[in-house]
Amino acid sequence: MILVNEKKSLPHFQADIFRGCDFLTHAFCTRQGGVSREDYKSLNMSFSEGDDEYKVLANWSKLAEAFAVPIEQFLVVNQVHGDGIFVVPAQGSYFSSRAELDYDAIITDRPGLAICVKTADCVPVFLADPEKQVIAVVHAGWRGSAAGITVKVIDFFVRHYLSEPGDILAAIGPSIGRCCYEVDSVAAESFTTQKDKEYFLFPQKNKEKWLLDLPEANRRQLLACGIPEKNIETSGLCTSCRRDLFFSHRAAGGITGRQINFMMIRQANPCLVTTLNNKIFWR
Numbered sequence: 001m002i003l004v005n006e007k008k009s010l011p012h013f014q015a016d017i018f019r020g021c022d023f024l025t026h027a028f029c030t031r032q033g034g035v036s037r038e039d040y041k042s043l044n045m046s047f048s049e050g051d052d053e054y055k056v057l058a059n060w061s062k063l064a065e066a067f068a069v070p071i072e073q074f075l076v077v078n079q080v081h082g083d084g085i086f087v088v089p090a091q092g093s094y095f096s097s098r099a100e101l102d103y104d105a106i107i108t109d110r111p112g113l114a115i116c117v118k119t120a121d122c123v124p125v126f127l128a129d130p131e132k133q134v135i136a137v138v139h140a141g142w143r144g145s146a147a148g149i150t151v152k153v154i155d156f157f158v159r160h161y162l163s164e165p166g167d168i169l170a171a172i173g174p175s176i177g178r179c180c181y182e183v184d185s186v187a188a189e190s191f192t193t194q195k196d197k198e199y200f201l202f203p204q205k206n207k208e209k210w211l212l213d214l215p216e217a218n219r220r221q222l223l224a225c226g227i228p229e230k231n232i233e234t235s236g237l238c239t240s241c242r243r244d245l246f247f248s249h250r251a252a253g254g255i256t257g258r259q260i261n262f263m264m265i266r267q268a269n270p271c272l273v274t275t276l277n278n279k280i281f282w283r
């Protein structure tokens with residue numbers, strides 16, 4: 001991954017694996033370049049962590065301007081540490097806007113919609129099938145990873161879009177690393193049925209504690225789905241070690257902001273979302 005730090009934009013990381021993909025634009029943003037202060041300094045993109053609303057809104061405006069993508073084209077879901085996948089409906093369809101967007105992954109083949117994952121230690125996994133022109137973003141914390149949310153997204157690609165696993169590209173973005181992620185036996189035991197767990201779960205002297213390598217857990221899941229090793233890129237960046245660059249829930253002791261990660265299929269015409277009579281329309 002490379003750090004892109006251009007004038008008039010925001011510092012962000014881009015995956016080398018997507019370099020040949022002219023049909024998409026993506027960014028793993030850092031915490032730098034925003035207006036929030038103190039615990040949320042500075043590009044906090046979450047309204048639900050205690051930061052001032054107007055500052056978060058100003059940060060969203062900065063993001064929209066930096067990437068020349070109108071704010072209305074960013075789609076964020078609630079992220080509830082589950083394994084629910086939101087598949088963006090086809091043009092012209094709708095669903096009730098009373099329904100909560102309680103999901104941890106988004107899949108779309110709609111151009112002009114920037115699908116987002118907010119993180120502060122959890123793993124943002126970006127998936128793209130250049131052949132079928134479909135993309136997905138996944139929020140994979142330990143619960144989601146234990147539930148195999150990334151595998152479920154790949155299954156959907158294969159069943160619904162007839163993707164060949166050999167065509168799928170994956171970028172595993174900045175997250176907490178093995179270096180900093182000690183978990184208890186509840187988290188560790190949730191992985192017991194997973195293949196190759198000896199490569200990402202390491203017992204500690206204290207029998208109640210384990211070191212968990214979440215990026216590696218997701219990489220192993222992708223490999224098990226048939227994604228070739230050469231198609232998977234891992235950032236190697238630890239959010240907890242690099243608090244200058246990233247928000248880290250663990251390193252901050254719980255009170256902190258969220259960085260944004262997004263991916264979009266490019267198109268001149270935006271995908272717009274309108275709320276009307278308690279329904280959300282996609283056009």
Ligand SMILES: [Zn+2]
Nearest residue numbers: 179180238241
């Ligand atoms: Zn670390």
